[in-house]
Amino acid sequence: MTGRRIEGAGAWVDRAHPIGFTIDGRLLQGFAGDTVASALLASGEVGGFISPLSARPRGVYAAGVEEPNAFVEIAAPWFEPIRPATMVNLVDGLVVRRRAGVGVLPSDPVATRPARHRYHHVETLVIGGGASGRAAATIAEGRVLIVDEHDVVIDPPPNATTLTSTTATGIYDDGSVLCYQRDGATDVFHHVRAGRVVLAAGAHERPLAFPGNDRPGVMLAAAARAYLERYGVLVGERIVVFSTNHAGHDAAEALATAGATVVVVDPAVRPGPATERLRAAGIEVRLNARVIATDGEPALTGVTVSAADGQRTTLPADTLAVSGGWNPAVQLARGLGIGVRYDEDRTCFVPDGSGPDWLTVIGRAAGNVPSSFPIWVIDAGDDREKYVELQRDQTVADVADAVAGGLTNAEHVKRATYIGTTIDQGRTSGVLTAEIVNRLLGWAPGAQGPTNARPPYTPVPFSALAGPDGGPILLDPIRVTPLQAWHDAHGAVDENVGQWKRPRYFPRAGEDMDAAVARETRALRTSVGVLDASTLGKIDVRGPDAGVFLDRTYTNRMSNVAVGSIRYGLMLGLDGMVFDDGVALRVTDEHYVVTTTTGGAAGVMDRFEEWLQTEWTDLRVYCTSVTEQWSVVAVGGPRARDVVAAAGTDTDLANASFPFMTFRDATVAGVPARIGRISFTGELSYELHVSPWYAQHVWDAVMAAGAPFDITPYGTEAMHVLRAEKGYVIVGQETDGTQTPEDLGMAWIVNTGKGDFVGKRSLVRSDMLRADRKQLVGVMTDEPARVLVEGTQLIAEATIPEPPAHMLGWVTSSYRSEALGRSIALAVVEAGRSLIGQQIHAVVGDTTVPCRVADPVFYDPEGTRRDG
């Protein structure tokens, strides 16, 4: 092939603006508007590419998304592992290297193309800016958007917004369309909601299967024409055009007019209007003829043509342009579930049925394509040299193997051969394969169509989907408390709790987690510790019926909590399983603040609103999420009272006047605070609920006041150990949605005498009353230093029996307890409370570890420490 740039053609390139680029280390030059493929062809290079499986030489084959041969990796100015050379525009600093159909991801992070997302709401979206699409856009009313995957739309209608280099990758429900735009050096992902979608996506030319049809220099006829008209590149000097249809003939005429020597090979028996026109223009047309071989090492030098009488002629040629007919671009419609039917006159598959009322398919996509002589495979030569799927190196012989193996459905043949599973998604191979299968089975053309098509229409980089939300945060926000900067400055090791960051522990120099947690728990049990508990979910519940509402929501009674008091509560699902827990603070007769678990806040809020709106519509209650409106500094330990007093408060902290499970609205360190005597550790504890604006001030005041007592900030890990020592459950750790209050040993909190509440009826279902339900217990290893892994299975036997072994349950929490000087674990075990004191065994690898079932309250079972 001897491609060159010619004068007087090339509407898409700007010859005043040359751009250099590097391919495989060599510097080439093109113009603004060129693709890597068009610039290569203009430089006289068609090939240099190889196929991925057989390493056969390959050349540029198409001019758009259907390219099956010419792939490059983009190395600069951003990284992209693989993209058709026909879809990479020249930009300053572009560095590419040829890739054999498979991209290679680097192991280290690389700079991807910057990407952003845009949203559009329009009355009409037109997909495809060709003649049909522009005509439809012109008569559309309201906001009109045209998207076109090509880099240029000619004469865009003035009433429309036109996005070029923009591919509609999928059409979804109710006029929702996603579009991917390669906009200069940026990717833009467009989310379009349209009242009406007009699909005018055009058609793709299909090749023919003849021996040697993969040689560099063989390309689609429409591509040869596109390179001429768009980029001013005449792909060859001696061009054979093998065409079954007038569009292929038109391409031949354009190539001849541009100066190439052209011979047209046409399988049709009789001349048609296009034949007469070409002959009148002095172009040789060989009717009733077929291409049966190609020559060249590797690039094309000759084409062997067989005439009707069997006579063979070898024509010198540097380019063989093939047009085997046209496939309407129905992929986007098929993604909506619209079928296809065979149009015998046009030898193609057209949309069958209308689909949703907001979608219209028009133009070539609807089947308005040139009639084509019905031929797919040339009956000459070796089927192993007739390529069907260039990117998978699959030939007519490979398809025949699949059919000989018993496969008759194109979908099955696809899965056996991988035809159509390529980057171009079978644009050139799909219909061809289906027709080869039909023919092998003796079926009529069109008896079955190509395999189904699903979004995306063309590959979309993950970096474009991620858009500006790439990087470590991905799509989920990170929530931090007002104290996070302090935690960071003091070396906190964080953990994720839902979306929240929480300090897990605060290691001092040289400490690992175990050492830090031991120190933190010891401080709390012997002196004083402080925890940032701001992430606790908080819901403000107000209204005359707030008490009634909470009575129906929690298992115990909340309506008789005294103003100024606090009560712990469990919340169940309708199925009777523990859903969340927390405390309710009664602020006034008609005002409560309830707390939820850190991860459960949104779910509880949703639950409250659902019941109020859908079942208890007569209740006058309003719920407001106030999680972020209250920061919580939890001061706990034997010296907690001293610390709060030293921080300065106007309320009497004495136990008699401010007892456990009450709260006071007061001041701490000179700012308003709601002080609650709530304990998740079993120690004397004051939770200081303050405005987030004052959180740092109060924290600092507490740290200063606690300095004489070596006050120790502690994290969630120490909190987990401390609460496990007390046998307090964590919803989501001890529970997995299959635990009732009874299972957790918390029947004491279920008030069956107060009327109905959510989940109550389920608690007396027969399954809930089984004696062998798993129950929460403590587990202590015989060897005190041994800490079981959470999730460890528990069995009765000392030796693991043959499978299926009977599992009694599993460990839900497991720690080393500083206070007890040994390991402790919580577990759910079948009829576990009846086993307290008995030996069971934990399965560790291939062996077992002996343990004893214990009461889940390991520390201070009398509760003597909570009042200080």
Added chain:
Amino acid sequence: MLLIRCPWCGDRDEIEFKYGGQAHLAYPSDPEALTDAEWADFLFMRDNPKGEWAERWMHAAGCRRWFNAIRDTAAHRMVATYRMGEEPPR
């Protein structure tokens, strides 16, 4: 992504909404009067028709109101939406 007409806010993307399962299942007035089988039927059993049925949605990222909708499960098409307490449109 469906376009869903919130009866309070108008047409919005499906991503703003939370799905709530079958509609018009009244909570029993006296659950304790039900047998285990009757309670289990209310708790666990749901219709699964091909075609139109009534279901609940909540405009989670908008007004946070629950409402009812008729959706065609075969066509995956929203036929109508209506406010809580209203009769399904005919």
